[in-house]
Amino acid sequence: MKKILVIGSSGQIGTELVDGLRVRFGDANVVACDIKEPQVEQAGPFVMVNAMDRRGIERIVEKYGINEVYLLAALLSATAEKDPAFAWQLNMESLFIVLELAREGKLKKVYWPSSIAVFGPTSPKDATPQHTIAEPTTVYGISKQAGEQWCAYYHKRYGVDVRSIRYPGLIGWKSAPGGGTTDYAVHIFHEAIKQGSYTCFLDRGTTLPMMYMPDAIRATIDLMEAPIEQVKERIGYNLAGFSFAPEEIAEEVKRHVPELVMKYEPDARQAIANSWPRSIDDSAARKDWGWKPQYDLKAMVDEMMTNLRRELAPKKRP
Numbered sequence: 001m002k003k004i005l006v007i008g009s010s011g012q013i014g015t016e017l018v019d020g021l022r023v024r025f026g027d028a029n030v031v032a033c034d035i036k037e038p039q040v041e042q043a044g045p046f047v048m049v050n051a052m053d054r055r056g057i058e059r060i061v062e063k064y065g066i067n068e069v070y071l072l073a074a075l076l077s078a079t080a081e082k083d084p085a086f087a088w089q090l091n092m093e094s095l096f097i098v099l100e101l102a103r104e105g106k107l108k109k110v111y112w113p114s115s116i117a118v119f120g121p122t123s124p125k126d127a128t129p130q131h132t133i134a135e136p137t138t139v140y141g142i143s144k145q146a147g148e149q150w151c152a153y154y155h156k157r158y159g160v161d162v163r164s165i166r167y168p169g170l171i172g173w174k175s176a177p178g179g180g181t182t183d184y185a186v187h188i189f190h191e192a193i194k195q196g197s198y199t200c201f202l203d204r205g206t207t208l209p210m211m212y213m214p215d216a217i218r219a220t221i222d223l224m225e226a227p228i229e230q231v232k233e234r235i236g237y238n239l240a241g242f243s244f245a246p247e248e249i250a251e252e253v254k255r256h257v258p259e260l261v262m263k264y265e266p267d268a269r270q271a272i273a274n275s276w277p278r279s280i281d282d283s284a285a286r287k288d289w290g291w292k293p294q295y296d297l298k299a300m301v302d303e304m305m306t307n308l309r310r311e312l313a314p315k316k317r318p
Helices: 010-024 054-064 077-082 084-103 139-158 184-194 215-223 244-254 269-274 283-287 299-314
Strands: 006-009 030-034 046-048 067-071 109-111 166-169 167-170 197-200 208-212 241-243 261-262
Touching: 006 010, 006 054, 010 067, 010 215, 030 054, 030 166, 046 215, 054 084, 067 084, 067 215, 077 084, 077 139, 084 109, 166 215, 166 299, 167 184, 167 215, 184 197, 184 244, 184 299, 197 244, 208 215, 208 299, 215 283, 241 244, 241 299, 244 261, 244 283, 244 299
Parallel strands: 006 030, 006 067, 030 046, 067 109, 167 208, 197 261
Antiparallel strands: 208 241
16 A cells, blocks of 8 residues: 655645645545644644654554655745755755655655756756756755666666655745746735736746646655656756746736735846746656646636635634
């Protein structure tokens, strides 16, 4: 029987991934764990653990009979730049713990997320290929690039079945963003609904690859469920949804909030965004395991506005 552990379950991706896994495999078969309490009530088991506590994770694996791990714990791009040493420690040590457990035969399958942050200013900006120059300029990107190589090494050397996706910017409404350079594309919805205005920390014309969270969750589970012979890449698979600049998403949001005023005050995150691709070639994922996005920019904005207006509406007292 499949028994799944999601480490970093209270974050932006983890919150929705746990829900998706429980829908597919049953509440009791998916154990959520994080260093902080979840923001939403859990339908299945939840335990507190530090992603760098090998013995703590090992105890959870043993107690619940875990055979698959999704490791999501990490410091993201902008947050990691504030404490590079700790970001490297967390992002890499947590990965080694899980890879070692798999090497020792205690896990059958591992998922570890990579990111478009592995690319840098020397990478092709448009339709960035699966295999290309990757010279990241952030500690987050460096850790993801190194992690990809360790995943490939553990697969080739020890036969560990580890799988990965290079996520673009992710947009979702169920939890707060976690300190990434693309977070403006979530903040804009909250501020449009609450204030009718938003000051963006990236400048006009900063086109970046993005994806609506339901597509990212579906892709993650589909990759993990793909037959092993279809998984050709053991570094992260490129994954694409749609690309846009801040002014383009602002225009889409204005269909719902016509009075929206958008201002631009670029900060340190602008340099990070400038080093990343404008669009991604995900033909390897499409060919190998049948990836195809379901959402475009318009459909994503429509769903975000509908869901967030409901979530942010004043709660009626009983």
